[in-house]
Amino acid sequence: MKTRVTNLLGIKLPIIQAGMIWCSGWELASAVSNAGGLGIIGAGSMYPEILVQHIESCQKATDAPFAVNLPLLYPAIEQHIESIIRLKVPIVFTSAGNPKTWTPALKAAGITVVHVVSSAKFAKKAEAAGVDAIVAEGFEAGGHNGREETTTLCLIPAVVDAVNIPVIAAGGIADGRAMLAAMSLGAQAVQVGSRFVASNESSAHLNFKNAVVQAKEGATHLGLKKLVPVRLLDNPFAQQVRALELEGADANQLGTLLGHGRSKKGMFQGNLEEGELEIGQISAIIDEILPAKEIVENLWAEFKNARKQILSWHVLNS
């Protein structure tokens, strides 16, 4: 399937695996890229030398394009940028920061740059900064989240109307029906996170993968809003956050509770009581751990099937 995004990134299917801290190393990224989508290494939880290892391993494991996700507020950002350019990573997804700062350097090195936003306002700023495409991520997404709380259904048409560069939809997409829905709204590809957390190749701890599979409707909430809003799976830590917030706790108190290393403890080390577990609302309908290749194949098959349903609508479908 050809869309503006498959053309831009040189991929077969308009399916992109989100770059997620603690969950998406080279094993997942290369598996998704080998399956025809775009795999992304999540650099936000990697020391500079670890990112280099993951890039090199990914290059050995696939000949297809892959990307690195780079949170722009990362403390050792210069080292990450240097490695990405030196190792000729073809595509970078940037997030959490100002796209003006690093886009020119990445573009000058021949790298395709995609920036993640949660509003049409920031989509326009990213376009002005020279990025090649936008990921527009809705309120239902796992992890860090916009203050406007705009959902994917409301966000995608607003962003599509606001910019001329192609838009990738993220947040709430774990099956082919949602993929078709996002593309009906004008997205040229989808970015899928939670579904790939529960994959064989994800570097998430098995305890966390199992928790994602077991998550039911209403099991995630946006928390830490006075710090940086983040969608968390309910667990004893998230309940502590909630209790504090209901009492009106300020950013300092929340920061003290959060401390350091909570996300590693939860998602990578599997401590389901004390760890921070970042996952999307759509975890409610994810019910098994699958190989990444099968996830891509399922998305594609379901998408084609949903499209056929739409084509059949001129006849009675009761």
Added chain:
Amino acid sequence: MKTRVTNLLGIKLPIIQAGMIWCSGWELASAVSNAGGLGIIGAGSMYPEILVQHIESCQKATDAPFAVNLPLLYPAIEQHIESIIRLKVPIVFTSAGNPKTWTPALKAAGITVVHVVSSAKFAKKAEAAGVDAIVAEGFEAGGHNGREETTTLCLIPAVVDAVNIPVIAAGGIADGRAMLAAMSLGAQAVQVGSRFVASNESSAHLNFKNAVVQAKEGATHLGLKKLVPVRLLDNPFAQQVRALELEGADANQLGTLLGHGRSKKGMFQGNLEEGELEIGQISAIIDEILPAKEIVENLWAEFKNARKQILSWHVLNS
């Protein structure tokens, strides 16, 4: 277009106008029904004798099916039910309450019953109570809202998978792209609220209609969560709510601030400072007041156009 919902309700287009307090009287309901959709009289803000007048006026204004929306917690519910049965209203949309209580009486009178929910769990309960269809309404919707905060994109597939009766999608739908997206997820029709608030026939005060047209991205937030969560347009009242909530105010304090008559003051009397203004996130992309007929026609034309785009995807669409 034939879907399970158009068949059930006897309408031409799978477009349903939401029954909204202070905004949807007989003028709006009959205009939508005459345009081929389903118009709904919002009984939640009407005294019993007022509802009777609206039903009778609607019957004079249209030969097409129309419905009444009935919040089941309404204090004089018995009188509303009696009027609906006596005047042979063909369809009732119930919300905000237990569908077990009144569904049997309405069904016994030959009335089609549709119940509004915000979770798959309550969709199953409504199905078990004998309703004919479900409206599944996501987090982005205006007015009262579910505690799980599940967005339309995540909610619709979950509800479609949970029940056998047909599902109508609500929340975030104001144009034909979103209509196609909702139906890609498995919905058999859409319910549209905010877009019809800003219609000529809406009984909303012109000040409120203008405020909806001017609303930008991020202009609504879910508030009063410790009472009943409700999506409000930001205004001085909503800012007061927010400030109290950030301080950890309890339900009593919020109830005291809310007082009585706030929604009438805002939406019907046009007091944009002190009134409660209930509207959906999608108000951000609504930019003019239109006749209801034109809104229905636009939705339908945009839907068909979006569907054509999907059909064209086998070729390059850059």
